[in-house]
Amino acid sequence: MNRFTVHVGTALPLRRSNVDTDQIIPARFVPYFQLTGQGNGLFADWRDDPAFATNQPQYQGATILVAGNEFGTGSSRESAVWALQKAGFLVVLAPRFGDIFRENALMRGLLPVQLPALAIELLWALTEADPSTPVTVDLETQQVRFADRTEEFEVPEAARRRLLDGTDTIGDTLRHEAEITLHERARRPLLPRTRSAV
Amino acid sequence: MGSTLAQKVWAGHTVRRGGFGGDDLLYVDLHLLHEVNTPRAFDGLRAAGRTVRRPDLTVGTEDHNVPTISLTGLFDDPAGRRQAAQLRDNCDAFGIPVHRRGDDGHGIVHVIGPEQGLVRPGMTVVCCDSHTTTLGAFGALAFGIGTSQVEHVLATQTLWTGRPKDMAVTVTGTLPAGATAKDLVMTLIARIGTGGGQGHIIEYRGEAVDALSMEGRMTLCNMSVEAGSKAGVVGPDETTFAYLRTRPGMPEGADWDAEVAHWKSLRTDPDAEFDREVVLDASTIRPYVSWGTNPAQSAPVDARVPGPDEFATPEERTAAERALTYMDLRPGSRLQDIGIDTVFVGSCTNGRIEDLRAAAEVLRGRRVADGVRMLVVPGSAAVHRQAVDEGLDKVFTGAGADFRPIAGCSMCCGLNEDRMKAGQRAVSTSNRNFEGRQGKQARTHIASPEVAAASAVTGRITAPADLGDGRS
Numbered sequence A: 001m002n003r004f005t006v007h008v009g010t011a012l013p014l015r016r017s018n019v020d021t022d023q024i025i026p027a028r029f030v031p032y033f034q035l036t037g038q039g040n041g042l043f044a045d046w047r048d049d050p051a052f053a054t055n056q057p058q059y060q061g062a063t064i065l066v067a068g069n070e071f072g073t074g075s076s077r078e079s080a081v082w083a084l085q086k087a088g089f090l091v092v093l094a095p096r097f098g099d100i101f102r103e104n105a106l107m108r109g110l111l112p113v114q115l116p117a118l119a120i121e122l123l124w125a126l127t128e129a130d131p132s133t134p135v136t137v138d139l140e141t142q143q144v145r146f147a148d149r150t151e152e153f154e155v156p157e158a159a160r161r162r163l164l165d166g167t168d169t170i171g172d173t174l175r176h177e178a179e180i181t182l183h184e185r186a187r188r189p190l191l192p193r194t195r196s197a198v
Numbered sequence B: 001m002g003s004t005l006a007q008k009v010w011a012g013h014t015v016r017r018g019g020f021g022g023d024d025l026l027y028v029d030l031h032l033l034h035e036v037n038t039p040r041a042f043d044g045l046r047a048a049g050r051t052v053r054r055p056d057l058t059v060g061t062e063d064h065n066v067p068t069i070s071l072t073g074l075f076d077d078p079a080g081r082r083q084a085a086q087l088r089d090n091c092d093a094f095g096i097p098v099h100r101r102g103d104d105g106h107g108i109v110h111v112i113g114p115e116q117g118l119v120r121p122g123m124t125v126v127c128c129d130s131h132t133t134t135l136g137a138f139g140a141l142a143f144g145i146g147t148s149q150v151e152h153v154l155a156t157q158t159l160w161t162g163r164p165k166d167m168a169v170t171v172t173g174t175l176p177a178g179a180t181a182k183d184l185v186m187t188l189i190a191r192i193g194t195g196g197g198q199g200h201i202i203e204y205r206g207e208a209v210d211a212l213s214m215e216g217r218m219t220l221c222n223m224s225v226e227a228g229s230k231a232g233v234v235g236p237d238e239t240t241f242a243y244l245r246t247r248p249g250m251p252e253g254a255d256w257d258a259e260v261a262h263w264k265s266l267r268t269d270p271d272a273e274f275d276r277e278v279v280l281d282a283s284t285i286r287p288y289v290s291w292g293t294n295p296a297q298s299a300p301v302d303a304r305v306p307g308p309d310e311f312a313t314p315e316e317r318t319a320a321e322r323a324l325t326y327m328d329l330r331p332g333s334r335l336q337d338i339g340i341d342t343v344f345v346g347s348c349t350n351g352r353i354e355d356l357r358a359a360a361e362v363l364r365g366r367r368v369a370d371g372v373r374m375l376v377v378p379g380s381a382a383v384h385r386q387a388v389d390e391g392l393d394k395v396f397t398g399a400g401a402d403f404r405p406i407a408g409c410s411m412c413c414g415l416n417e418d419r420m421k422a423g424q425r426a427v428s429t430s431n432r433n434f435e436g437r438q439g440k441q442a443r444t445h446i447a448s449p450e451v452a453a454a455s456a457v458t459g460r461i462t463a464p465a466d467l468g469d470g471r472s
């Protein structure tokens, strides 16, 4: 588990909404990436365009992606999160996220931060005017700070604790094994099983 | 105040409430796996020296990148072949049953679960795939998860997840002839948007939903995720019980009666409250087709391509502009004038036997237009067998379509040899018209099997009612 407390970095403006996970990493890159962790499929089909934001020299080194509404909808492929992390991103800011993407990101320590559309507009304008604008993302206080602004945000408390402490989620869950077993014993007797032998 | 179906199932599976400060720990009754998004989950399990807690509640299938042309068909991507092999190895190593191509029970993960009686009302089901929502048609709570969560479920048979809100989509009245479950769900998504169900479980209810077959309900729940919702559910009723009665492994006699009694108790209470409600009038629903690059960018087949200025927000206008450029469409032109060169009938949305019957019915006595390639891929081996028993294979091949003997996702996601080429344009019965979804720079119009088949006949987007009776 990656830990996350406070991060100060520069931002890459991605003025697009409905950036689904097929755009973040097209399906054809997924099998090899899953198997090996290798390859560079991030925004592969958009990167063909030299004007695309990730191709701009002034945004190299950006660690915070600022995107439009419904970021990460579509396929549940966690490789969308891995591809962003591999390219150096630690945070994605957007007005709203696809549910599974958000949960995947929280599991892997890529922080998905939901901000009002107005704040996103402002960040786009600021970072387009000055790509070196520093942006602070603070998970302790749940604030994003840039220029003279402070935006509050919320992360499910569960995930926040995990990220701050760097907890191994599975290890933590297994501490409740007695409860899992109790629940298991009380399950309805007629539930299907995928094979007869247990 | 009473409870919704979703709340009842959720409460019945909560091992630990609000642990981790908010999320509930849910017990998972059934965990489905496919080859694409699982390798690293098994790697993680091994690295930590852990094992699979309940291999008997887990099942795998190879569906996404397998060739469907024949059992010996070649993988055009070596990584795809390695993934299929790895799923087999991982499942074998941990005692998890896995369906290989050629097995009776093989097929697309969301198609085989119900077929084999593994999915029943009131269960929790997860899978490394967003369209797991399909299985909500049975009154089960079913949703997609990512690879890290797969590892967590393998190790613990549980999942930490935030409790979603409840949304009701009530569909009053009756669907007119020619309108299908696909048109219904596309109409809904066009209305509420790709984020319209976000943070919610959608319960579909009302006369028109009650009248749908299980196949239709699966199509409806399948696309719930395209509205951003965590899951979709339909209350179990006589249609559900009749479907389940004939499935393998169902209890008999008094045990069956006891299960049905339990399933009946799972319906939403009359005084339950939803956080959000949407009402649709079924009688207004017409055959639908997408024109853009997300599933909300859709319209009735007889409509025109909208212009960006017809949208309310600047964001929607920009999105529409981008979509029209990608799709190479002009505002104001008729959707019915859009020429196509590819038709795909299949996928977890519309690859079941009813879907194949519907497409075949349109094609009977007609031919696929010159210059159009029509691909029909059954959702499972069982669907394939049934289609052959009913002679549908002859209808498809007789009309000039390519009917595949092996089930799989095929052209839905462009992971096997069936991906489209740049610039090609398809009517597809799948669920996503995203840029590049079916192949780099390929253009997708999603629609029902009926519209897909009618479009194959004319070579342009067409509703069956507009075909006339030119059958031979």
Ligand code: SF4
Residues within 6 Å of the ligand: B063, B064, B108, B109, B110, B129, B131, B346, B347, B348, B349, B408, B409, B412, B413, B430, B431
């Ligand atoms: S058919 Fe398409 S949408 Fe369904 S599981 Fe396969 S790739 Fe996903």
